[in-house]
Amino acid sequence: MHAIANRQQAEAWNDWEGAHWAEHAERYDAMMGAFNEPLFAAAGITAGHRVLDVGCGTGQTTRLAARRAYDGEAVGIDLSAPMLDRARRDAAADGVGNVTFVQGDAQVHPLPARAFDVLLSRGGVMFFADHVAAFTHLRHSLAPTGRLAFLGPQPEGPDSAYARATAALSPFLREASPAARGMGSLLDPARIREVLTAAGYTDIDVTPAEAPMTFGADAADAADFLLAMGPVRHNLRDAEPETTTRIHAELRDSFREFEISGGVRIPGYVWIVTASA
Numbered sequence: 534m535h536a537i538a539n540r541q542q543a544e545a546w547n548d549w550e551g552a553h554w555a556e557h558a559e560r561y562d563a564m565m566g567a568f569n570e571p572l573f574a575a576a577g578i579t580a581g582h583r584v585l586d587v588g589c590g591t592g593q594t595t596r597l598a599a600r601r602a603y604d605g606e607a608v609g610i611d612l613s614a615p616m617l618d619r620a621r622r623d624a625a626a627d628g629v630g631n632v633t634f635v636q637g638d639a640q641v642h643p644l645p646a647r648a649f650d651v652l653l654s655r656g657g658v659m660f661f662a663d664h665v666a667a668f669t670h671l672r673h674s675l676a677p678t679g680r681l682a683f684l685g686p687q688p689e690g691p692d693s694a695y696a697r698a699t700a701a702l703s704p705f706l707r708e709a710s711p712a713a714r715g716m717g718s719l720l721d722p723a724r725i726r727e728v729l730t731a732a733g734y735t736d737i738d739v740t741p742a743e744a745p746m747t748f749g750a751d752a753a754d755a756a757d758f759l760l761a762m763g764p765v766r767h768n769l770r771d772a773e774p775e776t777t778t779r780i781h782a783e784l785r786d787s788f789r790e791f792e793i794s795g796g797v798r799i800p801g802y803v804w805i806v807t808a809s810a
Contacts, residue, residue: 538640539612539662545711546613550763555615558591558623560749560758563796565655567744568684568803569597572655575740575805576682580604582650585674587639587683588612588657592620592632598653599624599632605650609634610642611657640667644674654683660715668732675810681734685719687741687802694800695746698791701783702765710767725806734808742805745798752788755797756781 537543545551554561572594578584578601586595589609599607609632611617617634624632635642640661652671661667668681675681689695696703709716719725722739729737749755759765760781769777788797 535637535643536641537612537638538666539638539660541714542660542662542712543612543638545714546611546616548711550710550712551613552615553761553763553766555591555613555619557758557761558593558616558619562591562593563747565746566593567746568655568742568801569594571742571744571805572653572682572684573597573601575807576651576653577680578602578651578653583648584608584651584653585610585644585649585671587652587654587671588660589617589620589634590655590657591616592623592634594653594655595620595632595634596624596627596629598651599629603631605631607632608649610637610639612636612638640670644670646673647676647679649674650676650679652679652681652683656683656685658683659685659718661718664718664728665731668729668734672733672810677810679810681729681806681808681810683806684742684803685725685806686716687804688717688720689802693802694791698787698799699759699784700787701780702759702768705768705772705780706764707768710763713764713767719804722804725804729806729808734810736807736809738807740805740807742803744801744803746801747795748788748791748797748799750796752785752792752797755788755792756784759784 582602584598584607586609595609
C-alpha cells in the first residue's frame with residue numbers, strides 16, 4: 534500500500550471493525566442499499582465510463598457501477614484489507630469482470646490524472662483526515678467533464694425514528710468507535726459546499742433523500758445486529774452481562790414499531806451531493 538495520510542482510520546478499518554463489516558457485508562448492504570437508487574441516479578454512470586468508488590468497503594457500489602459502465606471500468610479504493618478481500622470474492626462470484634479493487638488512502642494515493650468520468654462514494658468520504666486536500670487530490674483524477682456524486686448522513690434529532698428505536702442505547706454511546714470517527718464531519722450542507730468549493734469543484738448541489746434502512750429480519754434479529762455493530766460494541770465493551778441483556782430486550786421492544794413482513798425498516802435520511810470537476 535502507498536503512503537497513508539489517515540493512519541488512525543487505516544488502523545481502525547484493518548482491525549476488528551473492518552473484519553466485522555467484511556464478515557457481515559450483506560447486513561450492512563441491506564442497511565444502506567435503499568440509497569443506491571438515488572445515489573446512482575445522481576452519478577449518471579453510463580456504458581464506457583470509468584468510475585472511481587471512494588471508500589468502497591466490501592464493494593457493492595463498485596459492482597453496481599461496473600455493471601452500469603459495462604464497456605468501461607469501475608475501480609474501488611479503500612483502506613481496509615479485510616473489506617477488500619470480501620469485495621474481490623463477491624465480484625468474482627458475481628462474474629463482474631470490469632472491476633478492480635485497490636488498497637490505499639484516496640486522499641494521497643497516486644491516481645492517474647483526468648482518468649475517471651465519475652467519482653462515487655456511499656459515505657466513505659466522511660472519514661478523510663483533511664477533506665479539502667482529499668477532494669482536491671481526487672478532482673485531479675477527474676476528466677474535464679467529470680462528475681462527483683456521494684452521499685452522507687443528515688443530522689437527526691432526538692425525535693427521529695432512529696432515535697426512538699435506539700433510545701435504550703443513548704445513555705451508553707459516549708464516544709465514537711475507532712472506525713466511526715469522522716462520521717459527523719459532513720453533516721452540514723454549508724460545510725459540504727465550503728469544502729468542495731475550496732477543493733475547486735463547481736455546480737455543487739446538496740439534496741436530501743429518504744429511504745428505509747433494513748436492520749434485521751425481525752425485532753430480535755435487528756437488536757442482535759445493532760449490538761454487534763462497531764460503535765455500540767465499543768461503548769458496551771465494559772458493560773455487565775445483565776446490562777447488555779436488558780438493553781437487548783429494550784431494543785427488541787422498540788424495534789417492533791418498525792417491524793413489517795420484509796424485516797425491521799427504519800426511515801433513514803442522507804444528503805446526495807453532486808459537483809463538477
